[in-house]
Amino acid sequence: MRSLQIFALLVTVVQCSLTYKGVDWSSLLIEEAAGYSYKSGTTQPLETILKNSGVNTVRQRLWVNPSSGDYDLAYNIKLAKRAKAAGLGLYLDMHLSDTWADPGHQATPSGWPTDINDLAWELYNYTLDVSNSFAAASVTPTIISIGNEITAGLLWPLGSTSSYANIARLLHSASAGIKDSTLSPKPKILIHLDNGWNWATQEYFYTTVLGEGTLTTSDFDIMGVSYYPFYNSQATLANLKTSLTNMASNWGKGLVVAETDWPVSCPDPAYAFPSDTTSIPKSIVGQETWVKDVASVLDGVSGGVGLFYWEPAWIQNAALGSSCPDNLMVEQSGAVRASLSVFGSI
Numbered sequence: 001m002r003s004l005q006i007f008a009l010l011v012t013v014v015q016c017s018l019t020y021k022g023v024d025w026s027s028l029l030i031e032e033a034a035g036y037s038y039k040s041g042t043t044q045p046l047e048t049i050l051k052n053s054g055v056n057t058v059r060q061r062l063w064v065n066p067s068s069g070d071y072d073l074a075y076n077i078k079l080a081k082r083a084k085a086a087g088l089g090l091y092l093d094m095h096l097s098d099t100w101a102d103p104g105h106q107a108t109p110s111g112w113p114t115d116i117n118d119l120a121w122e123l124y125n126y127t128l129d130v131s132n133s134f135a136a137a138s139v140t141p142t143i144i145s146i147g148n149e150i151t152a153g154l155l156w157p158l159g160s161t162s163s164y165a166n167i168a169r170l171l172h173s174a175s176a177g178i179k180d181s182t183l184s185p186k187p188k189i190l191i192h193l194d195n196g197w198n199w200a201t202q203e204y205f206y207t208t209v210l211g212e213g214t215l216t217t218s219d220f221d222i223m224g225v226s227y228y229p230f231y232n233s234q235a236t237l238a239n240l241k242t243s244l245t246n247m248a249s250n251w252g253k254g255l256v257v258a259e260t261d262w263p264v265s266c267p268d269p270a271y272a273f274p275s276d277t278t279s280i281p282k283s284i285v286g287q288e289t290w291v292k293d294v295a296s297v298l299d300g301v302s303g304g305v306g307l308f309y310w311e312p313a314w315i316q317n318a319a320l321g322s323s324c325p326d327n328l329m330v331e332q333s334g335a336v337r338a339s340l341s342v343f344g345s346i
Contacts (some may be wrong), residue, residue, distance in 0.1 A: 018295055020256060020306025021144070022057035022091060023050060023329075027314045029079055030070055036315050043240040045265060046313060047086035048206050054344025055091035057142060059258070059308050062130070064109040064273075067097050069091040073133060080139045089142040091308065092134070093192070093258075093277040095125065096174070103147040104158045116158050116166055120173040123155070127177030135182040144256070145305045146174035149194040149226055151205055168212035175219040183191065188221040192258050196225025197235040199243040206251065222305070223247055224258035227294065229277050230266065230322045241297045257298060262290035266324035287329065287339035290319045295346035312340060 028046055030116030050058065060079055063071040080090050094103035098109050100326050113119045127146065134141060150167075153160040159170050175189050179193045195201045203226070209215055225243075229235055266282045280286045280293070291309065312329035313318055320327040329340040 001333055003195040007237070015248055017299060018304065018306050020057045020089070020091070020308070021267065021346055022055055022059055022060070022089075022308040023051070023312050023340075024059040024093075024259070024308055024310045025079075025313060026061045026071060026093075027077060027311060027317070030122065031313065031315055032318065038313065040292070043056070044084070045084050047085070047088060050343075051086050051088060051282035051339070053252075053345070055088065055340075055342045057091055057306070058083045059091040061093045061095055061148065061258070063095055063098055064126070067098070070167070071225070073130060076135065077137045080134070080141075081137065081191075084139050085169065090139065091143040091145070091190075091258075092130075092187075093148055094130070094142040094174070095124070095148045095297040096126075096146070100152070101150075103149050103152050106122075106152065106154050106159065107145075108148065108155045108158070111153075112305075114254055116169065118256070119155060119158055120169050123170055124173040127174045128181050129177075131178050131181030131183050131187075137263050140183050140185065141187045143190050143222065143256075144178055144218070145190040145192045145224060146171055146178070148192055150186065151193045151195065151201060163216065164208045165212045168209045168215040169208070172215045172219055175215075188254065189219065190222040190224045190256065190258070190306065191220050192224035192226070194226040195232070196257060197232075197239040197243055202243055203250070204246055206247075212276040217251060217253070220253070222254040222256050223251065224256045226345045227257050228259070228261060228322070228323055229290070230261075230263065230273055232270055233272040235308055236276045237293055237297055239274075240294070244297065244301045244304065248304075253303060254256040254305045255303045257283055257294055257300065257303060258308050259310040260290075260294055261310050261320055261322065261325035262328040263288045263322070263327045264339075266322075282324070284339045288342040291339075291342045292346060307346065309343075314333055 062076050096105050147154040172176050188344045264280050318326045330338045
């Protein structure tokens with residue numbers, strides 16, 4: 001077995017009051033099947049290391065009917081049981097697709113209806129059935145996201161931004177399925193957009209979709225955003241603070257940075273980094289600084305409740321979708337990386 005070293009680093013920082021301190025660990029079962037294990041002094045289950053490092057909630061992506069079975073319902077329940085046994089909360093990220101859902105991909109699951117009335121009913125029953133399956137497994141998610149990075153809509157083509165009326169109806173149906181389930185207590189329902197630093201993006205989406213009247217503010221509890229520093233030079237911490245502050249002022253919901261990363265190596269970035277992040281080194285120390293800086297922004301905003309680092313242990317995908325070759329919080333080679341312990345200080 002190959003093993004990855006994760007060691008705790010004791011740091012003294014200003015304590016934040018975030019409710020959710022988490023990471024996305026969706027690919028753990030795939031990594032373990034490939035022969036990877038994780039070490040903090042000794043080889044331990046990743047959930048134990050996360051818990052001991054200060055993480056209190058894990059995020060998992062759910063795909064409807066993936067061809068490989070990876071990230072399907074059975075996969076997620078198996079992984080979620082491990083989280084529960086370790087005393088970790090669960091944030092279930094429903095992609096509402098058979099594969100990746102993001103601003104450029106929101107494919108309707110294979111075999112789902114092509115009429116909006118039937119699609120809304122299918123979605124209601126899907127979120128109801130998933131929620132009831134978790135209840136039957138005695139795992140109650142703390143948070144459930146109805147869609148992943150849905151700035152451009154969901155369940156294309158019917159749920160594209162060509163019809164915000166359809167988007168509103170679909171989100172209302174997804175929420176209703178969770179609310180009508182046997183889960184107790186009921187999870188917080190989250191809507192997740194990308195480009196959290198861009199207030200114009202957040203404002204337009206929520207103003208427009210809520211303006212349709214079908215989706216109401218009672219249908220969801222948390223607004224989640226992705227916030228990455230390596231895709232746009234305008235993604236400053238200052239802009240993130242402005243955006244979240246305005247979101248809090250306008251809608252009064254809980255606010256979560258649902259995805260963020262910082263590289264330990266980025267020799268040839270595709271885009272310039274934001275101006276107020278250039279002093280942060282591309283290193284383990286830089287990762288710790290980044291997480292603390294983002295947490296500080298959240299902590300200073302009314303309703304700021306959580307931060308999740310995206311897939312810090314996905315060894316076989318160290319770039320994590322970016323042009324920076326390594327954004328992990330564990331070493332691919334087995335060397336010590338201390339950045340994961342930052343969650344104990346936010």
